Amino acid sequence: MVIEETGLPHGVMEGKGAYNRHAAIPARGAALATPFLEQAVRKVALDPVDQPVVIADYGSSQGKNSLAPMQIAIRNLRERTGPSRPIFVFHVDQPSNDFNSLCGVLSSDPDRYAVNGAPVFPCLVGRSFYEQVLPRGSVHLGWSSFAAQWLHRVPSLVPDHFFPLFSTGAARAAFERQAAEDWKAFLSLRAYEMRPGARLVIVMPTLPDGGISGFAELMNHANAVLREMADEGAITGEERARMVLGVYARRKEELLAPFASDGEFEGLAVEACDLSELPDRDWADYQSDRDKEALATKHALFIRAVFMPSLASALSRAQDGDGEAQRSFADRLEDGLVRRLIIHPTGADMFVHTIVLAKAG
Numbered sequence: 471m472v473i474e475e476t477g478l479p480h481g482v483m484e485g486k487g488a489y490n491r492h493a494a495i496p497a498r499g500a501a502l503a504t505p506f507l508e509q510a511v512r513k514v515a516l517d518p519v520d521q522p523v524v525i526a527d528y529g530s531s532q533g534k535n536s537l538a539p540m541q542i543a544i545r546n547l548r549e550r551t552g553p554s555r556p557i558f559v560f561h562v563d564q565p566s567n568d569f570n571s572l573c574g575v576l577s578s579d580p581d582r583y584a585v586n587g588a589p590v591f592p593c594l595v596g597r598s599f600y601e602q603v604l605p606r607g608s609v610h611l612g613w614s615s616f617a618a619q620w621l622h623r624v625p626s627l628v629p630d631h632f633f634p635l636f637s638t639g640a641a642r643a644a645f646e647r648q649a650a651e652d653w654k655a656f657l658s659l660r661a662y663e664m665r666p667g668a669r670l671v672i673v674m675p676t677l678p679d680g681g682i683s684g685f686a687e688l689m690n691h692a693n694a695v696l697r698e699m700a701d702e703g704a705i706t707g708e709e710r711a712r713m714v715l716g717v718y719a720r721r722k723e724e725l726l727a728p729f730a731s732d733g734e735f736e737g738l739a740v741e742a743c744d745l746s747e748l749p750d751r752d753w754a755d756y757q758s759d760r761d762k763e764a765l766a767t768k769h770a771l772f773i774r775a776v777f778m779p780s781l782a783s784a785l786s787r788a789q790d791g792d793g794e795a796q797r798s799f800a801d802r803l804e805d806g807l808v809r810r811l812i813i814h815p816t817g818a819d820m821f822v823h824t825i826v827l828a829k830a831g
């Protein structure tokens with residue numbers, strides 16, 4: 471079944487800087503990839519001429535979580551280039567991303583990477599990474615964190631749930647097909663944009679072989695809140711049924727599938743594919759402070775910031791351009807989640823994969 475396109479954002483984070491304020495979990499996930507990023511930067515082929523070095527950050531959102539990896543990349547590049555070679559950093563996200571917050575972070579966050587007149591130039595690209603976003607053969611180093619799990623389109627509804635992990639049968643097969651197709655499309659486009667000898671580091675939430683992550687339990691609670699909202703008339707049954715996230719956590723064999731036949735795909739070879747656990751630090755805090763409300767609030771605000779705009783795109787009034795409809799939906803969802811998670815304190819341990827790809831050259 472093909473889902474009707476609404477024209478509303480799919481996969482975009484909550485605006486006005488909300489994602490920046492509540493996205494500690496992806497920041498911790500991306501931090502697990504630091505050693506891989508450092509090693510990748512050391513291996514990037516740099517030609518001897520003094521041309522700019524190009525870094526691309528695919529799916530940067532509002533930018534706060536890009537600062538640490540970009541700092542690491544620039545610091546390691548500087549050891550090789552010296553202080554004067556220009557560096558471009560292209561932050562790529564969908565046109566409806568909150569680019570105002572991103573600009574604010576890049577110009578005035580205390581941790582910003584372009585400071586003191588050093589020749590580092592941040593640039594913004596408002597285009598889907600399922601299209602070509604930079605010129606052929608231009609990128610030295612690509613980085614993408616917690617973004618490539620968002621699919622190009624939602625291929626199916628998920629009966630009685632909004633999270634594709636809980637799909638079965640034909641719906642499940644549709645998500646698997648879409649995820650395989652999108653992964654190859656994402657890799658082909660990046661391969662086209664990369665220079666010979668470039669490196670691409672991608673960090674994504676994943677699932678361990680044969681298991682699921684603790685995060686799934688949190689999604690079940692969110693699903694129960696949506697059901698409650700439908701029962702009390704805050705949303706209609708049709709709206710609830712249309713709410714499906716276009717996300718898919720690929721397992722290791724799915725990530726490596728394009729490389730399976732001869733070890734290469736579109737000139738890219740796998741240098742590393744690492745599975746790491748991402749324990750829920752908020753849960754660890756709760757184990758010592760027993761503060762149910764603090765735990766519930768952090769998780770509810772994270773779910774709101776990441777998933778609310780995609781869920782709200784199923785609301786008929788939001789499709790008609792009613793911004794207030796989205797706000798009241800978001801507030802009710804957050805409120806219901808906090809109440810529910812106080813009653814059922816839930817940990818959200820996750821797993822992440824870091825994959826490092828080298829472009830032949």
Ligand SMILES: C[S@@+](CC[C@H](N)C(=O)[O-])C[C@H]1O[C@@H](n2cnc3c(N)ncnc32)[C@H](O)[C@@H]1O
Binds near residue numbers: 480482497597
């Ligand atoms: C969870 S945020 C990750 C942000 C940041 N990289 C981090 O690590 O916290 C996912 C980002 O991917 C972006 N995204 C999803 N699909 C995209 C697409 N097709 N093209 C560009 N960006 C996309 C979303 O708009 C969102 O800003």
